[in-house]
Amino acid sequence: MIKRISKRDVLKGAGALGLSAFAARVAAAPAAEAMTPALIEAAKKEGKLAFYTAMDLQFAERLGKAFEAKFPGIVVRVERSGAERVFSRIGQEYASNIHAVDVVNTADQAHCIIWKSNDWLSPYIPEEVAKYYDKRYYDPEGLSVTTRILISPIAYNTNLVKAEDAPKSFKDLLDPKWKDKLVKAHPAYSGTIMNSTFEVARDLGWDYFVKLATQNVMQVQSATDTPKRIALGERAVMVDGAGYLVIRNKEAGQPVEIVYPEEGTPLATGPSAVFKAAPNPNAARLFQSWMHSREAQQMIVDDARQYSPHSQTVEKPGVRKLADIKLMTEDPQGVFTQADAVKKRYLEIFKV
Amino acid sequence: MTVAIPATQTPAQRKFGIDWSKPVLLAFALVLFALIVMPLTWLVYYAFTDKNGVFTVGNFSRLVSDADFLDPLLTTFMLATLSALICCAVAAPMGWLVARTDMPLRRTVRLLVTASFVTPPFLGAIAWELLAAPNSGLLNQLYREITGAPPDAHLLNIYSFAGLVFVISCYTFPYVFVLVANALDRTPGDLEDASAILGGSTWDTARRITIPLALPAVLAGALVAFLQAMTLFGSPAILAMPAGFHTMTTKIWSLFQFPPKPELAAAASLPLLILTVILLRAEHMALGRRGYSVVGGKNSEPRIVRLGVWRWVMLAVAMIVLMCPVFLPYFALFNAAFSKVASHLISLSNFTLQNVHFVFYELSATQLALRNTFVLGTLAATAGTILALVIAYVNARQAVTGYRMLGFLATAPVAIPGIVLGVGLFFTYTRPPFVLYGTIWILLIAFVTLAMPAAYQQLQSAFRSVHPELEDASRILGATRLRALWQITAPLLRTSVIATWCFIFVGVIRELSAAIMLFTSETKVLSVLIYDLNESGDLAAISVLGLLMLVLTFTIVALANSLRGRNTRRNVAVG
Numbered sequence: 001m002i003k004r005i006s007k008r009d010v011l012k013g014a015g016a017l018g019l020s021a022f023a024a025r026v027a028a029a030p031a032a033e034a035m036t037p038a039l040i041e042a043a044k045k046e047g048k049l050a051f052y053t054a055m056d057l058q059f060a061e062r063l064g065k066a067f068e069a070k071f072p073g074i075v076v077r078v079e080r081s082g083a084e085r086v087f088s089r090i091g092q093e094y095a096s097n098i099h100a101v102d103v104v105n106t107a108d109q110a111h112c113i114i115w116k117s118n119d120w121l122s123p124y125i126p127e128e129v130a131k132y133y134d135k136r137y138y139d140p141e142g143l144s145v146t147t148r149i150l151i152s153p154i155a156y157n158t159n160l161v162k163a164e165d166a167p168k169s170f171k172d173l174l175d176p177k178w179k180d181k182l183v184k185a186h187p188a189y190s191g192t193i194m195n196s197t198f199e200v201a202r203d204l205g206w207d208y209f210v211k212l213a214t215q216n217v218m219q220v221q222s223a224t225d226t227p228k229r230i231a232l233g234e235r236a237v238m239v240d241g242a243g244y245l246v247i248r249n250k251e252a253g254q255p256v257e258i259v260y261p262e263e264g265t266p267l268a269t270g271p272s273a274v275f276k277a278a279p280n281p282n283a284a285r286l287f288q289s290w291m292h293s294r295e296a297q298q299m300i301v302d303d304a305r306q307y308s309p310h311s312q313t314v315e316k317p318g319v320r321k322l323a324d325i326k327l328m329t330e331d332p333q334g335v336f337t338q339a340d341a342v343k344k345r346y347l348e349i350f351k352v
Numbered sequence: 353m354t355v356a357i358p359a360t361q362t363p364a365q366r367k368f369g370i371d372w373s374k375p376v377l378l379a380f381a382l383v384l385f386a387l388i389v390m391p392l393t394w395l396v397y398y399a400f401t402d403k404n405g406v407f408t409v410g411n412f413s414r415l416v417s418d419a420d421f422l423d424p425l426l427t428t429f430m431l432a433t434l435s436a437l438i439c440c441a442v443a444a445p446m447g448w449l450v451a452r453t454d455m456p457l458r459r460t461v462r463l464l465v466t467a468s469f470v471t472p473p474f475l476g477a478i479a480w481e482l483l484a485a486p487n488s489g490l491l492n493q494l495y496r497e498i499t500g501a502p503p504d505a506h507l508l509n510i511y512s513f514a515g516l517v518f519v520i521s522c523y524t525f526p527y528v529f530v531l532v533a534n535a536l537d538r539t540p541g542d543l544e545d546a547s548a549i550l551g552g553s554t555w556d557t558a559r560r561i562t563i564p565l566a567l568p569a570v571l572a573g574a575l576v577a578f579l580q581a582m583t584l585f586g587s588p589a590i591l592a593m594p595a596g597f598h599t600m601t602t603k604i605w606s607l608f609q610f611p612p613k614p615e616l617a618a619a620a621s622l623p624l625l626i627l628t629v630i631l632l633r634a635e636h637m638a639l640g641r642r643g644y645s646v647v648g649g650k651n652s653e654p655r656i657v658r659l660g661v662w663r664w665v666m667l668a669v670a671m672i673v674l675m676c677p678v679f680l681p682y683f684a685l686f687n688a689a690f691s692k693v694a695s696h697l698i699s700l701s702n703f704t705l706q707n708v709h710f711v712f713y714e715l716s717a718t719q720l721a722l723r724n725t726f727v728l729g730t731l732a733a734t735a736g737t738i739l740a741l742v743i744a745y746v747n748a749r750q751a752v753t754g755y756r757m758l759g760f761l762a763t764a765p766v767a768i769p770g771i772v773l774g775v776g777l778f779f780t781y782t783r784p785p786f787v788l789y790g791t792i793w794i795l796l797i798a799f800v801t802l803a804m805p806a807a808y809q810q811l812q813s814a815f816r817s818v819h820p821e822l823e824d825a826s827r828i829l830g831a832t833r834l835r836a837l838w839q840i841t842a843p844l845l846r847t848s849v850i851a852t853w854c855f856i857f858v859g860v861i862r863e864l865s866a867a868i869m870l871f872t873s874e875t876k877v878l879s880v881l882i883y884d885l886n887e888s889g890d891l892a893a894i895s896v897l898g899l900l901m902l903v904l905t906f907t908i909v910a911l912a913n914s915l916r917g918r919n920t921r922r923n924v925a926v927g
Contacts, residue, residue, distance in 0.1 A: 050873065057890055061714045078716045079873045081884050088610040093872055096782045098790035100873050160503060180486075180504075186593070188609055189887060218511060218594050225889035232695045234488040254693075340611060347420060352593045 030123045030142045032130035035289045040071060042282035048075045049283040052090065053105040054083035054191055054270065055148075056224040056245060059304040066299060067290055074283050082222045083107040083191025083270075087114075094120065099277035102284035103291075105147050107223070107270040108191030109332035110339060112144040115273065122276040126289035128310070133292070137269075137309040144273040145292055148300050149307035149322065152196040152266040154259040155227065155246040160236040169262035170204060173239060174211050182217045183235035186352070188343045189221035196240045196266030198335050198342055199328040203263060206345060212239070213349045231256050240266065244305040247319050251305075260320065264328040269309075376834065380742050381754070384761040387801050391776025392768070395625075398618035398779055411619035421620065424598040427513070428582055431599060434517045435581035436574045439525040444570045446670055447532030452562065453657045455666050461674070462533070468677030469526035470905050472862035472879060474586030475898045477519050478886060479681030481590065482688050482895075484508035484515065488695035490684060511594040519587050522677040524580045528573030535569035536562075541655030554657060568638045575635040579628055583769030585865035586879075590886060600624060601771050605868060614779065621772040629767045682902070688895035707892040711900075715893060720874070721881040722900075725861060728792055728877060732799035733856040737849055739800065740807035745837060748815035749823075759808070766805035773798060774869030790872045798866040803856040810855065814848035815841075847915075854912035858905050 033039075043049075053060050057080045064076035081089070083106040090101055106112070115121050116139070125142035137146040154173070156166050160181075167173050173182060187194040200208060218235055220226060226241030231254045238246075243265075246258045272291060278284040290296055297310035307322045315321065335342075402408045415421045446465075450458040468476075483491050486506040495507040509515055543565070547557040585601040592602050600620060607617040659666060688694040692704045711718055740762065747759045765773070777798055781788035788794040818841055826836040842849070864879040871880045878901055885894045 052873065057715070057885070057888055057893075058710070061710075061716060064716060065714065076716060077720065080717075081887055084610065085887070088608070088612075089873065091610055092608070092612070093790065096787065096789045098872055100790070188606070217596075219596055220594060220889065222888040225887070228889040228891075229488075232485075232488040232693070234485050234695075351423070351596050352598060 029140055030125055032125045032127045033285070033289070034127040035286060035293075039282055039286055039289075043071065043280070043286040044073045046280040046283045047073060048077065049102040049278075049280045049287055050077050050079060050100055051103050051105070051287065052079045052086050052101045054086055054107045055080065055105060055304070056242065062303060063291070063296065063299060066296070067287060070290065070295075071286065074286070076287070082189035083111065084187070084189050084194060087111045087191075090115075094118075099275070099279060101275050102278040102280050103272060103274055103287050105270055105272040105291075106191050107150055107268050108194050108335065109146075109269060109271055109330070110194075110336035111191070112139070112271050112273055113332060113336045115275075116141075116143050120276055122274045122278065122281070122284075124274050124285055124288060126292050128289075128294065129292050132294070132311045133309050134311070144271040145288070146269045146309045147272040147291060148270045148304065149309060150192050150268045150270055151243040151307075151322075151325065151327070152192050152223065152240045152268065153243045153246070154237065154239065154261050155230055155241070155243070155256055156237045156259065157230045157233055157235075158255040158257050160233060163257070166257070166259060167237060167261075168259065170200060170208065170239075171263070173215070173237065174208075176215075178215055178237060180216045181236040182212075182215055182239050183226050183229045183237070184212075184217045184219055184239040185223045185226050185241050186219060186221050187346055190223040191270070192223040192242060192266075192268045193240055194339060194342065195268035195330060195335055196328075197346060198331070198338065199266045200263075201342065201345075202331075202334070203328055206349070209346070209349050217350070219350060219352050227256065247305040251318060260325050262326075264326045267327045267330045269330060377742070377746055377758075380739065380746075381758055381761070383739070384743070384758065384804075387797060387804075388761055388764050388768075391773060391780045392625075394779035395618050395621060395772070395776040398615050399622050402615060411615050414616065415619050415623075420598075421603065424600050424603040425623070427597055428600040431513070431517055431520065431588075432578045432582040435520045435524055436578040438517065438521040439528045439577040440570055440574045442521070442673055443525040443528035443573065444532050444566070446673065447529050448536060448562070448566070449666055449670060451533045451536035452654060453659050453663065453666065455659060455663045455670070457667060461667075461670050464674045464678055465526050465529050466909070467906075468523060468674070469530075470858050470862065470909065471523060471677065471681070472586060472864065472898075472901065473520070473523040473584055474590055474864050474879065474883065474886075475685070475862075475901065476523050476677060476681050477587040477590035478882075478891070478894055478898065479684045480510050480515070480519050480522075482684040482694060482891065483680055484510040485695075486511065490687070490695070490697070491680075493695070511591060513595065513597070516588060516591045516595065518676075519591060520581045520584060521577075522681075523587070524577045524584075525677075527576045527580060528570070531569045531573040531576070532566055535566055537654065539565050539654065544655040548655070558657075571638040572635045575631045575638070579631055579769075583624055583628065583771065583865070585771050585868065586883075589864075589868075589883065601769075601865065604771055604775065608778075608869065614775075617775050618779070621769075621775050624769050625767070625772050628769060632767050685895045685898050685902075688891050689899055691892075694891040694895070707896050711893050711896040717876060717881055717884075718897070721876050721878045724792060724795075724875060725878045728795055728799060729857040729860040731792075731796050732803065732860050733853045735796065736800045736803045736807050736856045737811075737853045740804060740811050740852060741842075741845075741849065744808055744811035744815050745841065747812060749820060759812075762808040763805045765801045768801070770798075770802060770863065770865030771869065773801060774866035777866070778869050789870070790875065792875050794870050795867060795875060795877070798870055799856070799860045799863060802863065802866060803859050806859075807852045807856055810852050811845070811848055814845050818844050850915050851912055854908050857908055861901060861905055 051064060060078045060080050064078050067076055068074060086104065086106055087108070090104065093100055121143040123142040125138065129138055129145050133145070138144065154167055167178070185193040187197040217239065220229060223240065223242045224245055226238040227245035227249055229235050230238050231249045243258060246256050249256050272288060274284045274288050292310065294310060294312050297308040297313045300306050300308045301313050302316050305319060399411055400407055400409065402410060449455045450461050483489050486492060486509045489508065489510065491508055492506040495501065496503070496505060510519065544557050544561050547561050552560070583601065585605065588599040588602050589605070592599055604617050604620050607613045607620065687698050689707055690704065691698045691702050696702055743758050743762045746755045777794055778789065780786065781794045822840050823836045826840045827833065831839065862879065864883060867877055867880050868883060871877065878897060882894050882897050
């Protein structure tokens with residue numbers, strides 16, 4: 001089984017983080033803040049912000065452009081890569097005292113646990129978050145807010161696989177008929193896949209991946225890549241990846257179909273946070289506030305085709321409701337303690 | 353160009369004027385020393401210490417005992433060996449064809465080899481994904497179309513060890529080609545003439561004279577190809593993961609993912625460094641031998657072999673070879689850039705400008721990356737050319753004691769693979785007193801260091817062709833050494849200087865292996881942006897950026913050529 005190697009073991013200055021220290025540091029929740037004219041004015045003075053995110057590139061840029069249209073004079077620079085690479089990048093930059101990131105949106109809650117313990121995040125609760133978000137969707141101290149809810153289902157190319165032959169469960173993928181036909185994303189690059197790998201290994205056992213590896217699985221990096229590979233017809237079935245892109249591709253007329261595996265669909269929620277040392281603190285707060293407003297959250301539903309934690313968003317037909325999907329349980333604390341072990345085990349099994 | 357020595361300057365003034373050349377040259381030596389020695393020192397330090405800075409060889413014992421490292425080491429070795437063999441098998445005959453036969457379009461073939469030389473290997477790898485991915489690849493689709501094979505059947509699989517060897521060979525063979533073609537260009541034809549006169553058949557002459565004469569160049573080419581394949585990051589980074597294995601370079605890079613293991617990365621870098629040094633020594637010896645074999649021959653024209661009808665066959669073969677690094681990949685990139693689905697052939701209904709629009713108007717990283725690439729290209733080319741110029745001068749004129757050391761330092765980076773230098777620079781400049789990580793300066797240092805050996809060699813040979821008497825005249829008339837250099841020698845070397853400048857600029861555009869270690873979000877360059885886009889499989893955006901990169905590259909190459917052409921004509925007119 002997984003050795004309990006803690007991520008924080010290797011984190012500079014985080015050694016003192018015991019539960020007691022943790023409890024002692026819990027601050028009172030900050031008051032919720034609105035997008036006041038003063039904030040907008042201050043943000044415009046800064047004129048720019050750097051948004052590090054694991055969202056798919058097209059939507060991340062669209063979100064940035066929508067913000068720029070809403071608040072002319074503030075330029076959003078999107079820095080996109082897989083959540084685990086975003087996390088590495090910020091760690092490497094901060095280790096060298098480079099404070100370039102203003103707002104981050106990752107796909108791995110464990111990252112926020114670490115940033116929080118490093119004391120890198122700034123407490124900030126946007127008004128709409130306090131009003132319309134369930135408490136489980138934001139940190140009590142206001143250090144992070146869940147921006148989007150992601151699932152990592154199975155999916156297939158309908159030109160290559162008939163509906164009746166399609167896999168229905170993770171177990172089905174072990175059938176020899178899928179040899180050479182599977183594509184899978186990587187937990188060392190993608191936060192969604194880090195969580196899904198953790199959940200599948202926990203629920204089905206690592207043995208499942210050992211068997212899966214004998215199927216000659218094509219390995220790509222990002223969870224946003226696997227849906228593109230099946231849409232291109234490069235592989236027939238994706239083992240994991242961004243469900244929302246499958247839906248978007250399908251709605252764009254491409255021959256893809258989603259499968260919610262019988263064992264449960266892996267779940268990852270994607271939190272955002274404002275950094276304490278943000279070079280553009282006001283623009284960062286304004287963006288964080290706007291990104292969690294009804295307007296932007298409706299874009300998450302309508303354009304990104306992800307699930308929103310905002311209770312006022314309206315569902316757009318064409319996707320299964322989150323409540324109707326059998327989900328695996330997300331466990332940020334578990335990912336936090338075992339991420340390194342997951343990567344190591346994964347490397348042993350899949351050789352990359 | 354006239355040299356105006358102010359008439360007011362008298363020998364007396366000259367006596368009190370300070371000749372700044374010594375301190376300036378010393379400064380250059382120090383800069384070079386810092387550029388090269390510092391990163392390597394830190395690399396060795398990290399390789400031999402543990403996390404607490406205590407001496408250990410544990411990093412190395414882990415390297416040779418852990419399958420996670422042994423497998424990539426073995427894979428890399430096989431990869432490099434096979435690539436080197438393939439490069440020689442293809443490039444040596446081609447070099448002979450353009451240098452020693454009457455094959456038509458020889459100049460064009462040389463030009464196309466240059467094109468494959470400047471094509472970034474990672475871009476080539478992505479283009480070959482578009483061509484030869486087993487199911488969506490264009491060539492495999494064509495194969496199924498023609499043969500009526502079932503949907504799963506494929507002719508080529510680029511996501512494999514063989515696929516990676518192929519792609520690496522595509523962009524490594526120019527090294528062998530250039531060495532062989534140049535060697536044959538310079539080898540006089542006397543011996544071959546003698547053989548022919550004495551009744552040797554064409555084949556006999558080739559077997560007993562030409563091949564032995566070219567062999568050292570081929571051997572040297574094989575070693576260079578081996579080195580290139582061993583230390584390349586771009587192509588394996590694109591293809592090795594889907595194929596399910598690591599090479600040493602991708603492994604070193606992955607060691608910087610969270611949690612970073614710098615000591616292991618340093619330990620893994622050292623074998624690459626040591627092997628490179630050894631192989632370069634071997635190459636030097638191979639080329640050294642060739643020198644003897646042609647000494648004493650009169651400079652007669654190389655003997656041209658008449659191929660008869662075969663010359664068209666040979667041209668066809670050469671063109672087929674050149675389809676792999678140039679025609680097919682460029683077409684695939686063009687197709688993906690302007691087609692709605694990257695794997696569908698471009699057609700009226702399929703044509704779109706959406707990808708171009710996305711890259712230039714929506715992708716917020718484009719502008720920054722373009723600007724960084726331009727700024728870095730210009731700075732690196734300028735700084736690198738000046739540095740190389742001064743060192744080449746000092747060496748050619750033996751201007752200061754210790755000039756040999758300067759020359760050695762300038763050539764030394766040739767033995768430092770890009771990714772190894774990247775790791776070393778990362779160690780050096782993320783800590784006081786020189787915290788340059790996060791600025792473009794660290795990238796500038798990397799690019800200048802990597803370009804130095806070639807730039808230096810180019811300018812050194814240029815200096816040899818300028819006789820020192822003009823300079824001496826200037827100095828006798830009272831100019832300091834620097835002034836003589838600036839006003840007399842520099843203008844005469846303009847052609848070479850421009851060529852060197854362009855060469856470095858083009859090198860910066862295609863560099864990935866050091867940049868990938870040293871960039872931060874604000875210092876991203878085009879090559880890194882393309883690598884990031886590859887992670888999420890945004891092939892269309894990559895293709896647009898890739899084409900932009902190629903256009904940039906070829907513009908600069910063409911500019912260099914036209915300037916050189918004009919300059920030569922004028923010189924001829926003056927002469």
